[in-house]
């Protein structure tokens with residue numbers, strides 16, 4: 001098929017990556033996953049830096065790796081471009097020469113290579129930096145040049161490995177906008193590894209979630225992030241998620257707790273999802289309209305924009321699914337309640353704020 005088709009198995013002592021990944025021509029797929037889930041291992045295999053134990057990787061029907069037939073094209077001959085966290089430009093070359101390097105290496109004459117480089121520098125809004133060396137570029141400017149360099153090689157597959165992770169907060173949205181525009185304009189097939197759900201929402205058509213070397217979620221970006229099936233996806237999407245079984249009154253957890261909500265799919269695996277902003281925190285049990293109240297202890301207090309995100313942990317002997325739930329409070333409320341790690345609390349969320357979705361078998365994550 002055109003685009004990327006990869007079946008990859010890499011076995012290590014305590015970790016096995018075993019995935020099949022298809023990215024249609026022109027599609028952008030984001031790969032999310034906890035630390036150690038295998039994202040870098042997957043990218044290394046696609047880039048040709050790591051030979052899988054078993055696997056086959058094709059881009060636009062060209063075989064790049066095939067362990068069955070012994071094919072292993074080296075990184076430079078795969079037609080796979082990489083934009084990493086750091087720009088990794090040649091320090092002694094100008095931005096123009098950095099971008100022209102790829103076309104030169106594949107045989108273009110100097111004048112033609114410079115022309116191609118100027119085109120791509122203009123595409124990423126970096127034309128004015130053409131004569132500067134990397135030391136005279138900001139992080140965001142250097143990343144633009146690195147993106148131009150990756151695109152100048154006309155890669156059949158573009159790998160974006162946490163491309164904004166090393167940038168200032170101000171530079172990230174600007175570069176994200178540049179990447180978005182360029183991906184749309186050039187129709188590149190791309191795989192994006194990121195920790196930021198905003199990157200996935202802004203750039204990717206589809207999201208894959210890796211956990212322990214397996215794909216546990218795969219679907220359109222918005223659907224996966226707004227209807228997460230695993231606790232990890234819910235966490236990155238900034239949502240609370242509780243797994244259990246659908247019930248006419250909401251969701252029943254394995255320990256028998258009812259999470260009240262509009263009806264769930266009766267008897268089927270399901271997840272209850274609610275936003276941290278909809279969770280109230282009390283130091284004594286709350287009363288009132290139909291609401292859920294879960295006993296917990298404060299695990300951590302994290303700054304989160306204008307609010308404080310209260311991370312909860314299970315009470316001793318209490319149900320484990322409470323661990324990781326989040327509530328967003330104002331700093332004043334945190335002070336009023338005298339919350340600190342270890343404080344026993346009650347988390348309260350109205351049934352109307354809880355959505356129950358059918359879940360795949362990965363719901364326990």
Ligand SMILES: Nc1ncnc2c1ncn2[C@@H]1O[C@H](COP(=O)(O)OP(=O)(O)OP(=O)(O)O)[C@@H](O)[C@H]1O
Nearest residue numbers: 012013014015033034035036037038039040041042
């Ligand atoms: N060179 C290596 N040799 C042995 N084990 C490794 C090596 N590189 C990674 N691992 C292990 O393989 C597993 C997957 O690691 P990988 O770096 O692919 O995860 P990741 O999802 O990219 O994580 P992160 O988000 O932290 O970058 C981990 O258990 C890791 O400790």
